[in-house]
Amino acid sequence: MAERETWTSRIGFIFAAVGSAVGLGNIWSFPFQTAANGGAAFLVVYLLAVFLIGFPTMMVEFVIGRRGESNPVAAFEKLGYGNWSFTGGLGVFSSLVTLSFYSVVGGWVLSYIAGSVTGGYFGDAGAYFGSVASGPVAIGAHLVFMAITIGIVASGVTDGIERATKVMIPAILVLLVGLAAWATTLEGATAGYEYYLSPDFGVIASNFGSIVPPAMGQAFFTLSLGFSVMIAYSSYLGRDDSLPADGGAIVVVNTLVALLAGFVVFPILFATGGAEGAGGGAGTAFIALAGAFGNLPAGGVIGFVFFAVLLFAALSSSISLLEVPVSYVTENYGVGRRTTALAMGAAIAVIGLPATFGTTWLDFYNDVVFNLLLPISVFLLAIFVGWVADREAIDELGRGSSIGSSFTTAWLWWVRIVVPTVVLMTLWLGLETLYEGLTTGGYF
């Protein structure tokens, strides 16, 4: 087995994990899920999902990863439960499926950067989306996005990933703050903030069943949970790092980026017509925003900056989606990193091709990941750590940190009971969505 590369520092790890977490999920999916599900009401449920379910689940992956000290599949063997390895494998598989359509959306982002320069979407935002979201342009852009991702991963953990994320994450934060400051000057900004920030608890109560599954799915997705990524990344962590402190930093920064994206998107939407029509699926986000940019003074410049931020976020995630499967293969089968990155990247590009045929295919890929793979994977992880792993493994949570064993015990019970219950509920409701889409011909 080749010598394992490690993070050059704890900060390197945090940047890479934040880079994986901060992605299209924060800046594209979060604001538009919020718009589709009643604004502030969704925000409240989402924040609860992130902190009450997401954070404890991240600790589950960290415990397995640091204790297992290897790739997500072998980690279970090292812990002494080899027959649970399939759980790690499921996560790796989910990464592959996710990257295949993530990259298609990444390709759209590339086209929108181009459109900001050429003014392509200024006239008819809907038509522009139609021309870049499917067909030859979509295929070309998807391949370019995959090529960039492969290039970074092929250069390795410290050279490629650490360096890339250390530049991209600060850039994302600074640019988003700038955009949010600019957005305060828009007419209609107040109505946007109102919609975004003042929850109507009546709406939450009466739509509970329809808000919880997307909020949970979004919480897992945005924190990159259920994909074995956090298992893989934390396996490189030193014994004296505090898992809860590192995880807390990651969750907070990730949430901050999503919240900031809302502070950019909602004023823009309300300056040019409101949030209606912005919540109808993958494409409406691009159409609504690009339409707004087309109607604003200096909209091309603002659009360019916004889509550049989105590209950075997408890339910092796509590289970790590819990194985990690649490092698994390089470690286990002794194939070189470059060869593996190229071969796997090419396979993923092909798997993603159907998602360039039209947004219904993309929605299908998306729903399979959100409603099926993610909840199953998180459920298994919670059951494993909650009920199967021995106490010695559980105590990994407190190693290198000042938390006491009562905190660990409280967390353990939370992971035993609450997390699996909530996830099963989500899974059930998500399966209904998938089933309906398949039987009523919603997808194809």
Ligand code: TRP
């Ligand atoms: N968290 C990423 C986002 O919000 C998407 C994502 C999900 C991801 N799982 C992942 C990224 C695993 C890297 C690795 O866009």
